[in-house]
Amino acid sequence: MQLQSFDxxxxxxxxxxDFRTQEHFVAYFSELIQLKxxxxxxxxxxxxxxxxxxxxxxxxxxxxxxxxxxxxxxxFVNSMCNNVLLEHYRASSRDSSLDxxxxxxxxxxxxxxxxxxxxxxxxxKIREILEEMPERDRRxxxxxxxxxxxxDAVCSDFGVDRExxxxxxxxxxxxxxxxxxxxxxxxxxxxxAVEKR
Amino acid sequence: xxxxEAVRQKATERYLLDELDPDLRDKFEEHLFDCQDCALDVRAxxxxxxxTKVILAEPPAVSVANVPAGAATAKPGWFAWLRxxxxxxxxxxxxxxxxxxxxxxxxxLVATANQPQVxxxxxxxxxxxxxxxxxxxxxxxxGFGVLANLPPQDGFASYTAxxxxxxxxxxxxxxxxxxxxxxxxxxxSGHNLESGxxxxxxxxxxxxxxxxxxxxxxxxxxxxx
Numbered sequence: 335m336q337l338q339s340f341d342x343x344x345x346x347x348x349x350x351x352d353f354r355t356q357e358h359f360v361a362y363f364s365e366l367i368q369l370k371x372x373x374x375x376x377x378x379x380x381x382x383x384x385x386x387x388x389x390x391x392x393x394x395x396x397x398x399x400x401x402x403x404x405x406x407x408x409x410f411v412n413s414m415c416n417n418v419l420l421e422h423y424r425a426s427s428r429d430s431s432l433d434x435x436x437x438x439x440x441x442x443x444x445x446x447x448x449x450x451x452x453x454x455x456x457x458x459k460i461r462e463i464l465e466e467m468p469e470r471d472r473r474x475x476x477x478x479x480x481x482x483x484x485x486d487a488v489c490s491d492f493g494v495d496r497e498x499x500x501x502x503x504x505x506x507x508x509x510x511x512x513x514x515x516x517x518x519x520x521x522x523x524x525x526x527a528v529e530k531r
Numbered sequence: 532x533x534x535x536e537a538v539r540q541k542a543t544e545r546y547l548l549d550e551l552d553p554d555l556r557d558k559f560e561e562h563l564f565d566c567q568d569c570a571l572d573v574r575a576x577x578x579x580x581x582x583t584k585v586i587l588a589e590p591p592a593v594s595v596a597n598v599p600a601g602a603a604t605a606k607p608g609w610f611a612w613l614r615x616x617x618x619x620x621x622x623x624x625x626x627x628x629x630x631x632x633x634x635x636x637x638x639x640l641v642a643t644a645n646q647p648q649v650x651x652x653x654x655x656x657x658x659x660x661x662x663x664x665x666x667x668x669x670x671x672x673x674g675f676g677v678l679a680n681l682p683p684q685d686g687f688a689s690y691t692a693x694x695x696x697x698x699x700x701x702x703x704x705x706x707x708x709x710x711x712x713x714x715x716x717x718x719x720s721g722h723n724l725e726s727g728x729x730x731x732x733x734x735x736x737x738x739x740x741x742x743x744x745x746x747x748x749x750x751x752x753x754x755x756x
Contacts, residue, residue, distance in 0.1 A: 510579050
């Protein structure tokens with residue numbers, strides 16, 4: 335996914351229905367929306383529903399010329415997502431769904447071959463980073479992320495504090511980020527390839 | 532929340548570790564959707580976390596660090612000798628031995644063999660009975676020759692010579708073909724030769740295959756060191 339600045343030109347291309355710009359827009363914000371929603375919604379289907387509804391409303395707003403600050407496009411998407419999420423909470427409490435609402439077509443995130451290769455390279459890099467870590471740090475990550483144990487209890491067991499955990503993740507991320515940036519920048523817009531097992 | 536504050540607070544890491552309280556989380560997300568640097572940070576870290584889960588869920592590969600204690604002490608088996616750690620020094624040793632044999636031992640033996648040799652010999656008259664013991668003095672490992680004078684025109688088809696050691700045990704038996712010459716040469720090897728009285732018995736074999744003892748010759752062997 336190539337990095338693009340969100341400016342007036344970008345918004346104009348979205349409004350004009352430029353396919354590649356729409357692909358980029360959906361791919362870029364899909365990842366952020368999914369990250370945002372995963373701590374708030376339990377079901378993948380609910381996450382997908384909210385994601386789609388958010389894009390439906392954003393594209394409707396674009397077509398209606400309601401985006402007045404192009405440089406705040408991201409904040410607008412986030413705000414729209416919050417609104418949809420609140421409606422989803424209310425709808426869930428009333429045992430109704432958003433399925434009856436009008437659905438509009440917009441580019442879906444897809445998986446491409448080059449993206450799969452890039453994902454494989456990134457997986458190998460992460461494996462390398464993990465192998466270079468001390469055994470204790472690997473066990474720490476395992477208990478936090480894989481076994482999803484209580485973080486305070488894990489830190490206590492390993493004799494570290496929460497800041498140690500943050501720094502461990504920060505360093506790992508920094509080691510991985512350059513390759514990630516290289517692969518993300520090289521991928522065509524709209525391509526999302528995450529190794530799912 | 533601005534970018535500097537997000538970096539200062541390690542908001543990316545805290546966001547992925549679910550450490551931000553709801554209010555701070557909302558503020559960071561508002562910034563995150565607008566800031567491509569933070570978005571890149573979060574996406575990279577999220578991918579690291581997701582892949583880490585996959586990798587750490589894999590069964591551990593057998594590595595040097597993970598070899599069970601018992602495996603390190605297991606009996607290696609015969610093929611272990613073919614490992615380079617053993618095979619290379621052994622190969623080097625063999626090459627050294629072969630080299631020594633080719634360049635030192637073998638030329639020395641050839642040179643010795645090409646030298647003129649003066650052997651030790653004794654002479655026996657087979658037809659003579661009750662002769663006194665012959666004495667022969669040789670160095671350890673050396674043999675000696677026996678010149679046996681056979682009786683002429685006695686009608687035997689062949690002869691045999693049997694050698695008995697000082698303990699009376701037969702060491703060997705050789706057939707001696709008849710020939711126009713009356714003297715035969717018998718060589719007694721120095722291998723296993725020891726001091727004491729050996730006995731050489733000569734038998735005549737008739738054309739019908741019957742063996743007849745012709746003579747018995749004591750030989751007093753003295754080994755010199």
